[in-house]
Amino acid sequence: MDNKCWICGKQEPMMFTCRHCGKTFCSDHRLPERHACEGLERGAGYSSGTSGTSGNYNRTYTGGQSYGPEVDEAIKNMMKDAAKTAAKGAATGAVYRTRSSISTSPSMAIIFICIISFFLELIPGYVELFQLVPSMIFARPWTMITHMFLHGGFGHIFFNMLVLFFFGRELERRIGKDMFLYVYFISGIVAALGYALTSNTGLPMIGASGAIMGVFATLTVLAPEMQVYVYFIPMRIKYALLLFALLDFALIGANDMVAHTAHLSGVLVGLYMGFRIKSSGKQRRRTGYDTRRW
Incomplete structure (x- = not known):
């Protein structure tokens, strides 16, 4: 086999065979454009041999590959x-x-609506139209529902939606979607009425806390031994509910901008609904899902 370069006759330790024309070249003339390759004119295709070049693809044997700009x-x-x-x-x-x-979980649908509403609160007059004002609760009855989709800040909506995400979906699985919606909205409406009848400040109320406390209380009746984490402290859900209820009761009348009577009203509705569902045998059998955080 002739190991001389077809152009200049030079011999090197490693010669290159062009895959287009089949001739042998030194490193200086290995590229098709350096030796006027006849194979390119005939439209030869690319090849993957052990040496040589193909079109704009150059294969070297120095530990890697190099490619043309194209x-x-x-x-x-x-x-x-x-x-x-x-x-x-x-x-x-x-x-x-x-x-x-959103389409399969009422809790997720409520969370989605609350998030959208949170951004709509930037529109002037939006909150004033849908917030619950105790002295106008019967003149503006829609606010008994719409106040549940409004929140007073990021922390307010974040923690409410976090609780609803964990415990709302768990209650859905146990009692079904329709019954969950019934518990949620009845708790929220009664919480609004409870706040309106007991408020001595007349301040407007917004937030889903009353409805969520109803959900939490219902779940407590149905699964009292469920373990939850309150501020990273593990405890039974029944003790967690008792703790929250005692705190709300102790803080009634405190100037902390929290509607404690609405929370307690939601708890009462949730307890009633929980015992009613439990006695009727409508609770679904559940296994697992017994660790939740709040």
């Missing part, structure tokens, strides 16, 4: 397209899962 640009474009496709797929999947959870 191939590099094509690879970059492919990587960008792949990244865009992956991002689009992840976003689409997240949207689908969110829509699915």
Whole structure:
């Protein structure tokens, strides 16, 4: 076999065979454009031999691969397209899962509405239209429901929705979606009435705390031994409810901008509904799901 360069006749330890024309070249003439490759004119395709070059793809044997500028640009474009496709797929999947959870879980639907409403509160007059004012509760009866979707700040909505996310979905699984909605809204409405009848300040009320306390109390009756974490302290849910109720009772009349009577009203409704559901045997049999955080 002739190991001389077909162009200059030079011999080197490693010679290159062009995969287009099949001739042997030194390192100076190995590129097709350096030896006027006849194979390119005949439209020869790419090859993956043990040595040589193919089009703009150059394979070297010094520990890696090198590519021509056109191939590099094509690879970059492919990587960008792949990244865009992956991002689009992840976003689409997240949207689908969110829509699915909202359509199948009343708790998730309520959380979604509360979040949307939280941003709508930036509109002037929005809160004033839907907040509950004790002296106007019967003149504006819709506020007995709409006040549950308003919140007074990020911390307020975050902790309320966090509790609803854990305990609301658990109650759904135990009593069903329809009964859950019944417990939630009856607790919220009675909490509004309780606050309106006992308030001596006349301050407006917003927030889902009364309804959520009703959910929490109902779940306590149905699963009193469930373990929860209150500020990272483990305890039975029945003791957690007792702790919250005692705190609300002790702080009635305190100037802390918290509607404690609404919380207690929600608890009373939740306890009543829990015992009613338990006595009727409508609670679903559950296993697991016995550790929740609040």
